[in-house]
Amino acid sequence: MTPQPESNGTVRLASNGTHPGGHARATKFKLPKITVWRAIFAAIMLSGLYATYLRVFYGLGGSTNLSDKFPWGIWIAFDVMCGVGLAAGGFTLVAIVHIFRIERYKPILRPAILTAFLGYSLVVVGLLYDLGRPDRLWHPLVMWNPHSVMFEVAWCVTLYTTVLFLEFLPVVFEKFGMHKPQEWIHRISVPLMILGVLLSTLHQSSLGTLFLIVPEKLYPLWYTPILPLLFYVSAIAVGLAMTIFESWHSSRAFGRALELPLLASLARVLAVVLSVYLWVRFLDMSHRHVFGLLSQNRIETWLFALEIALMVVPTVLLYQSSIRLRPGALYACAVMVVFGFIANRLNVGTTGLEAGSGTHYIPKWSEVAVTLSIVAAGFAIFRMIAQYFPIFEAHTHEQALAEMEESEEDPVTVG
Amino acid sequence: MSKAILYDSTLCIGCKACEGACAERWGLPYDDKIAAEEKISAHKLTAIETHGDKFSRRLCMNCVQPACASVCPVGALQKTTLGPVVYDADKCMGCRYCMQACPFQVPSYEWSSRLPRMRKCDMCFERQSQGKVTACAEACPVGATKNGDRDALIAEAQQRIAEKPDQYYGKIYGLKEVGGTSVLYLSAVPFEQIGLRTNVPLEPLPETTWRVLELVPDVVSTGSVLLGGIWWITNRRAEVSKKEGKRR
Numbered sequence: 037m038t039p040q041p042e043s044n045g046t047v048r049l050a051s052n053g054t055h056p057g058g059h060a061r062a063t064k065f066k067l068p069k070i071t072v073w074r075a076i077f078a079a080i081m082l083s084g085l086y087a088t089y090l091r092v093f094y095g096l097g098g099s100t101n102l103s104d105k106f107p108w109g110i111w112i113a114f115d116v117m118c119g120v121g122l123a124a125g126g127f128t129l130v131a132i133v134h135i136f137r138i139e140r141y142k143p144i145l146r147p148a149i150l151t152a153f154l155g156y157s158l159v160v161v162g163l164l165y166d167l168g169r170p171d172r173l174w175h176p177l178v179m180w181n182p183h184s185v186m187f188e189v190a191w192c193v194t195l196y197t198t199v200l201f202l203e204f205l206p207v208v209f210e211k212f213g214m215h216k217p218q219e220w221i222h223r224i225s226v227p228l229m230i231l232g233v234l235l236s237t238l239h240q241s242s243l244g245t246l247f248l249i250v251p252e253k254l255y256p257l258w259y260t261p262i263l264p265l266l267f268y269v270s271a272i273a274v275g276l277a278m279t280i281f282e283s284w285h286s287s288r289a290f291g292r293a294l295e296l297p298l299l300a301s302l303a304r305v306l307a308v309v310l311s312v313y314l315w316v317r318f319l320d321m322s323h324r325h326v327f328g329l330l331s332q333n334r335i336e337t338w339l340f341a342l343e344i345a346l347m348v349v350p351t352v353l354l355y356q357s358s359i360r361l362r363p364g365a366l367y368a369c370a371v372m373v374v375f376g377f378i379a380n381r382l383n384v385g386t387t388g389l390e391a392g393s394g395t396h397y398i399p400k401w402s403e404v405a406v407t408l409s410i411v412a413a414g415f416a417i418f419r420m421i422a423q424y425f426p427i428f429e430a431h432t433h434e435q436a437l438a439e440m441e442e443s444e445e446d447p448v449t450v451g
Numbered sequence: 452m453s454k455a456i457l458y459d460s461t462l463c464i465g466c467k468a469c470e471g472a473c474a475e476r477w478g479l480p481y482d483d484k485i486a487a488e489e490k491i492s493a494h495k496l497t498a499i500e501t502h503g504d505k506f507s508r509r510l511c512m513n514c515v516q517p518a519c520a521s522v523c524p525v526g527a528l529q530k531t532t533l534g535p536v537v538y539d540a541d542k543c544m545g546c547r548y549c550m551q552a553c554p555f556q557v558p559s560y561e562w563s564s565r566l567p568r569m570r571k572c573d574m575c576f577e578r579q580s581q582g583k584v585t586a587c588a589e590a591c592p593v594g595a596t597k598n599g600d601r602d603a604l605i606a607e608a609q610q611r612i613a614e615k616p617d618q619y620y621g622k623i624y625g626l627k628e629v630g631g632t633s634v635l636y637l638s639a640v641p642f643e644q645i646g647l648r649t650n651v652p653l654e655p656l657p658e659t660t661w662r663v664l665e666l667v668p669d670v671v672s673t674g675s676v677l678l679g680g681i682w683w684i685t686n687r688r689a690e691v692s693k694k695e696g697k698r699r
Contacts, residue, residue: 097562104492104559107550135678137685168545168560168567172525175544179525185660186524186548188667230678234671241663248659249518249552252650264663393556 077412084409087402091165099402105395110403113385115162115410117243118378119155120193121267124275125282126152126200127236134229141302143295146207146427147286148279153200154418156193158410165406185245192239199232207425240271247384253392256326257340258384262316269313270377276306277350277373284367286422300360303369307354310347310373317344336391339383346376453633454534454579455601456510456588457608460638460645461618463506463595465499472590473497473510476575493559493570497587500646505638507645508596510587511536511557511572512625513633514655519549519558521657534601534633535574543569554629554651574633601633608637630655 091099102109125148132138133145164170176190202221209218244267247254260266280299287294321327330337350369359365390396399407422428467486474481479494490509491498497510517536520528527542528549545567550558561567575585579598583589588598597604605626612619624636628651636647643649 093565095563095565095567096560097564102560102562104550105556107547107560131678135682135685137682137689139689166546168547169543170545172544175525175542179527179542181521181523181526183521183657183661183664184524184526184548185664186522186546188664190524226682230675230682233678234674237674238667238670245660245663246548248663249522249656250554251652251656251659252554252648253551261659261662389551 077416080405080408080412083401083405084412087405087409088165090402091406096166096168099400099406101397101400101403103395103397105393106389106397108385108389109397110382110386110399110407111162111166113382114378114407115166116159117381117385119159119162119410120240120243121271121274121377121381122278122374123152123155123159124236124240124271125279126155126203126275127196127233128272128275129279130203130229131233134226135233141298143428144279144283144298144302147282147422148275149200149203150207150418150421150427151278151282153197153204154414154421156197156200158414159193160197162407162410185242185249189239189242189246192235192242196232196235196239199228199235202228203232207427211425236271237268241265241268243267244384250389250392253389254384255336255388255391256324257321257329257336258388260320260324262320263384266313266317266320269309269316270380273306273309273313274374274377276302276309277370277377280306280366280370281374282418284363284370286419286428289419290422290428292428294363296361296363296366299366300357303354303360303366306370306373307351310351310354314344314347314351334391336383336388339379339387343376343379343383346372346379350376453515453532453601454574454598455513455604455633455635456574456585457597457599457604457635457637458508459595459597459608459611460505460507460636462593463499463508464593465501465506466592467499468590468592469508469587469596470495470497470499472586473572476578476586491557491559493561493568496559496570496572502645505640505645507636507638507647509557509646510634511574512555512629513572513574514629515631515633516629516655516657518552518554518629518656521660522548522552524548531576533576533580535576535579536571537573537576538569538571540568545569552656554656555648601635604635608635611637627653629653 087099096102100109100111129141129145129148133141160173163173167173176187177194181187203225206218206221209215209221241264244263244265247259247263248261251259280302283295283299286292330340350372353359353365353369359369386397470486471481473479473496474485477496479496485495488495489498489500497508500507500509513534513536514530517528517530520526520530520536523543524546525542525544527539528536529539530536545560547558547560547569549569550556550560558569558571560569575583575587575598578585584598585596588596591597597607605623608623612621612623618639620638620641622642624638624642624647625632625634630653636642636645638645638647641649
């Protein structure tokens with residue numbers, strides 16, 4: 037389904053760039069800014085292309101700084117572990133809107149599903165780079181080892197990407213006015229959504245379970261038997277943060293109104309989820325008696341502090357309504373959560389393993405180039421699809437928006 | 452009746468005959484330059500290490516409950532009843548989870564190959580299943596590497612310690628480490644002094660992930676009931692309020 041919208045989207049992107057939606061507000065800055073961003077985008081994609089050439093013709097040895105002692109780098113820790121986590125908004129919002137039936141959040145459901153679908157697709161792209169034999173990506177589907185966490189993750193990611201595709205299909209059907217298939221999808225939508233939430237629960241946590249096998253390698257600030265639980269809760273948090281993040285960006289890109297009250301009340305949920313996460317982490321560390329490690333002047337201590345700070349600061353800030361209702365501040369908090377999450381996954385997946393593996397790992401430029409290209413491609417494809425397909429409904433629901441404006445600071449309706 | 456290797460560091464003279472025999476058995480190149488490399492890699496599946504005046508030998512431990520075989524998503528690694536942990540390169544998709552999971556950092560990867568494989572010692576599975584001893588044990592001129600039944604080798608190791616208690620550190624490495632390994636070590640000094648990892652847990656590592664994985668059916672069934680139930684309640688509520696003409 038991608039080729040068609042892509043080609044069409046490109047045309048629209050070009051025309052839209054010269055006539056941005058938020059014309060009055062942004063004309064002065066938007067034209068040069070977009071050119072700069074496009075130049076950066078092109079530079080990233082070109083470097084990614086060259087890195088791809090290195091990967092294909094010179095193998096993992098020619099394109100990465102991986103070694104026998106350090107077999108996993110940022111293509112796993114960022115492209116896969118962060119990619120899957122940052123796409124968690126899809127299942128979180130599906131659960132909120134369709135299972136808990138809090139339908140106020142419906143306007144931000146579609147962008148969340150699109151982000152998730154794109155996120156998972158790009159995770160597969162990342163895997164194609166990282167696997168030694170990408171041509172055998174399908175092997176876990178026919179060669180089973182139910183004792184392997186990776187086997188479970190492979191199945192869950194495959195199935196969930198399919199579910200996301202089906203969850204996204206109604207958007208396509210709506211666009212082309214295909215009512216029959218839309219009805220079919222609608223009929224299976226509830227079991228489909230429940231399946232999606234279950235699959236996400238399994239593999240979001242399983243990405244943490246992956247590291248339970250390395251108790252002697254992973255630094256004790258991160259190694260805990262409850263890694264699966266921590267991965268799951270932090271995925272929910274970052275899924276919410278990403279929803280705020282992408283709403284903010286798309287409102288600027290498309291010059292549409294920000295669903296501020298809606299996002300503000302979502303930020304409330306985010307603050308609570310983060311508080312639970314931080315508290316569970318605190319309890320876990322105190323039960324394992326590892327606070328003493330924090331007095332050591334090691335790189336792990338500082339990276340841990342950075343990660344925790346990036347979670348604690350937005351949590352505290354988001355408890356204040358003045359912060360939640362200021363778009364810039366709200367956005368900044370969401371960004372902090374996203375970076376805190378990324379720091380956590382990189383710590384578990386790379387830096388926390390260095391000392392235990394007896395080696396140092398700094399990604400090669402080509403590893404970074406591929407990662408940045410995947411992220412940039414994600415932004416670009418999201419933009420194209422959002423422009424061409426009915427993703428953002430908010431601008432057609434200005435009335436609903438006005439209603440919600442009252443509700444944010446009303447404790448009863450906000451819940 | 453599972454097979455094992457007993458390596459006695461106090462007997463080893465560092466001649467590297469085992470390295471040469473191993474290279475020959477795998478059809479790998481072996482010359483002075485490779486002999487000088489004191490670490491295992493994709494082109495050197497066993498290596499003699501020098502630690503002061505002591506020697507040590509690195510090779511796959513062929514664990515009794517191997518982490519590598521438990522984590523392999525495609526079952527390319529298998530623990531055989533004979534003892535060796537064998538590898539099927541045709542299944543392997545190169546996720547390298549075995550390398551990450553191995554507590555002894557044994558699996559090596561053909562990093563610069565376009566169609567890479569993982570490489571590791573398989574305790575000469577083919578030779579042993581034909582009733583022959585491993586290539587390294589056959590080549591060892593002083594009996595520092597011995598191949599046989601695990602139980603018999605453990606008994607022999609205990610006997611060696613008992614006969615010459617002042618020459619041995621007094622423990623067998625590999626007896627309990629990660630639930631037991633098929634390569635056993637004897638040493639004159641504490642094992643970390645000959646480069647062995649002494650911080651590995653005594654618990655078999657596959658347990659750590661299986662404890663969580665075995666909950667999957669419970670999570671799926673409980674989750675379906677819970678989510679389905681919540682939907683049933685909220686859906687009914689929505690229907691009722693629609694009928695009553697209320698706006699939610």
